[in-house]
Amino acid sequence: MDKDRPIFRQHISSQFNAELEDVRQRVMAMGGLVEQQIVDATTAFMSFDATLAEQVTRNDYKINQLEVAIDEECSRILARRQPTASDLRLVYAVIKTITDLERIGDESGKIARMAIDLSSQERIHEHMREVQHLSRQVSQMVRDALDAFARMDAEAALEVARQDREVDREYEALLRQCITFMMEDPRTIGRVIDIVWSARALERIGDHAKNISEYVIYLVKGKDVRHLSIESMEKEVKG
Amino acid sequence: MDKDRPIFRQHISSQFNAELEDVRQRVMAMGGLVEQQIVDATTAFMSFDATLAEQVTRNDYKINQLEVAIDEECSRILARRQPTASDLRLVYAVIKTITDLERIGDESGKIARMAIDLSSQERIHEHMREVQHLSRQVSQMVRDALDAFARMDAEAALEVARQDREVDREYEALLRQCITFMMEDPRTIGRVIDIVWSARALERIGDHAKNISEYVIYLVKGKDVRHLSIESMEKEVKG
Numbered sequence: 001m002d003k004d005r006p007i008f009r010q011h012i013s014s015q016f017n018a019e020l021e022d023v024r025q026r027v028m029a030m031g032g033l034v035e036q037q038i039v040d041a042t043t044a045f046m047s048f049d050a051t052l053a054e055q056v057t058r059n060d061y062k063i064n065q066l067e068v069a070i071d072e073e074c075s076r077i078l079a080r081r082q083p084t085a086s087d088l089r090l091v092y093a094v095i096k097t098i099t100d101l102e103r104i105g106d107e108s109g110k111i112a113r114m115a116i117d118l119s120s121q122e123r124i125h126e127h128m129r130e131v132q133h134l135s136r137q138v139s140q141m142v143r144d145a146l147d148a149f150a151r152m153d154a155e156a157a158l159e160v161a162r163q164d165r166e167v168d169r170e171y172e173a174l175l176r177q178c179i180t181f182m183m184e185d186p187r188t189i190g191r192v193i194d195i196v197w198s199a200r201a202l203e204r205i206g207d208h209a210k211n212i213s214e215y216v217i218y219l220v221k222g223k224d225v226r227h228l229s230i231e232s233m234e235k236e237v238k239g
Numbered sequence: 240m241d242k243d244r245p246i247f248r249q250h251i252s253s254q255f256n257a258e259l260e261d262v263r264q265r266v267m268a269m270g271g272l273v274e275q276q277i278v279d280a281t282t283a284f285m286s287f288d289a290t291l292a293e294q295v296t297r298n299d300y301k302i303n304q305l306e307v308a309i310d311e312e313c314s315r316i317l318a319r320r321q322p323t324a325s326d327l328r329l330v331y332a333v334i335k336t337i338t339d340l341e342r343i344g345d346e347s348g349k350i351a352r353m354a355i356d357l358s359s360q361e362r363i364h365e366h367m368r369e370v371q372h373l374s375r376q377v378s379q380m381v382r383d384a385l386d387a388f389a390r391m392d393a394e395a396a397l398e399v400a401r402q403d404r405e406v407d408r409e410y411e412a413l414l415r416q417c418i419t420f421m422m423e424d425p426r427t428i429g430r431v432i433d434i435v436w437s438a439r440a441l442e443r444i445g446d447h448a449k450n451i452s453e454y455v456i457y458l459v460k461g462k463d464v465r466h467l468s469i470e471s472m473e474k475e476v477k478g
Contacts, residue, residue: 064466071463075331082321092314095334179428186425189418193435224310227303 016081020090023073024150027094027101030066031146034101035139037063037108038205042135045111045198046128050119056112063105067098086219093219097149100208104142107201107208114194114201124191126181130174131195134202137167141209148213154220154237157213162230167206174199255320259329262312263389266333266340269305270385273340274378276302276347277444281374284350284437285367289358295351302344306337325458332458336388339447343381346440346447353433353440363430365420369413370434373441376406380448387452393459393476396452401469406445413438 037056044053074091077083083091118124141160148156178196182189214233217225223236276295283292313330316322322330357363380399387395417435421428453472456464462475 061466068463068465071331075327078317078331079323079327084318088314088318092310092317092334095331096338099335099338179432182421183425183428186422186428189422189425189428193418196432224307226307227300 013081016077019073019077019081020087023070023077023091023094026066026070026073027097028146028150030063030070030098030101031142031149033059033063033066034104034108035142035146037105038111038135038139038142041108041111041115042132042139042202045115045118046132048115048119048123050116053112053115053119057109057116060105060109063102067102070094070098086222089219089222093149093215096215097212100211104205104208107204110201111198114198118191118194121191124188124195127174127178127192127195127199130170130177131199131202134167134170134174134199137163137170138202138205138209141167141206142212145209145212145216148216149219152216152220154217157216157220158233158237160213161210161233164206164210165230167203171199171203171206252320255316258312258316258320259326262309262316262330262333265305265309265312266336267385267389269302269309269337269340270381270388272298272302272305273343273347274381274385276344277350277374277378277381280347280350280354281371281378281441284354284357285371287354287358287362289355292351292354292358296348296355299344299348302341306341309333309337325461328458328461332388332454335454336451339450343444343447346444349440350437353437357430357433360430363427363434366413366417366431366434366438369409369416370438370441373406373409373413373438376402376409377441377444377448380406380445381451384448384451384455387455388458391455391459393456396455396459397469397472397476399452400449400472403445403449404469406442410438410442410445 037059040052040059041056043049044056074095077091081087141163144156144163145160147153148160175196178192178199182192211226214224214226217223217233217237221236225233225236228236276298279291279298280295282288283295313334316330320326380402383395383402384399386392387399414435417431417438421431450465453463453465456462456472456476460475464472464475467475
């Protein structure tokens, strides 16, 4: 727990307090849905399960609805409560975070569509293990970023940002493998491109998790660390 | 001009008025930089011009700096001015819009990196015309979305959202052509994949322009039209 932790539990207005707590809970609920979509989309992809993949595409509306509802609530809090200092930072971080969560939902939907496409074709087993590994890494990043948000833990958020470099490296390596594989067996191009798109979607999910972790650092430390190197971020968090 | 046009020109506080006008001007400046990056990245891509492409990647920091500065200004306005109604919607729309502008900058950077990669290889001339066409379409969408923002014109914003469907169709057609081409001549895979990534980046720029147009409709009409069909959006704008 950080010494600079926002003190919204100590508000005179218990109603305002309840509103901020509610918005936090909703972000966590939205995050839970998003995590499930990543896991389900990847499972559908790995097991050529079109039924599960279709369920993922059908569930996307729930994430979209939560995005709209949370934005409405934030807008209402800004108008009525006119928050300042750490309360304002919380609302600001939420407004930014839910955009990334919604886009993680979109990326999961793309993986599900690739799963549907692959399920109707001759099966391909190459590169699947690497996709699963990438999926586990980025799911963990999303979970860790949301935990850092819930616990207002800037150090944990920094760790998520650090992991993004590893995800980028693994994605690049997988992409090179896929290109070599397609050159050796051009009949697989249609299917391998689906794998490439899915890996790309996972890499993007890692980017969004990193964005969320940057908002957590802003929330806790009051410093905007976007576009900084990891080394500069470390200074802001630890300094 | 819309009858529901925000009335921030009539504020009692001329200082507050100046702040809102300044934030609008900065968004337009950021938009101008972003448009130039799309045009330069595509020109570099079409003409195998690594020098121009490197200039695009070097200029990205200017967009990032503007994003951070505008967020800081919005946060200050929320804390000090505690805006409500249409003023609050303006600040809210700006907070969301600059995230999309920054990501359009990122997508332009990706096109520039593909241009650098292509410039060092045997030239390929297939699909280039289609990429240029897609680039012109999405640049126009970004310009139109920003014009709609400047003029608070919900109908013009709706037109941008409509164009996104056409961009998606052209992108899909180009993707199919590229896959067929790679299958016929696998030696081109490495280079054609660069074209596919660039087309994908342009398609994403179209999505971001559509997002901005949705914030303009929210700003002018007070209705959140995200995740609605074009037909439902039309009802909200015209009804």
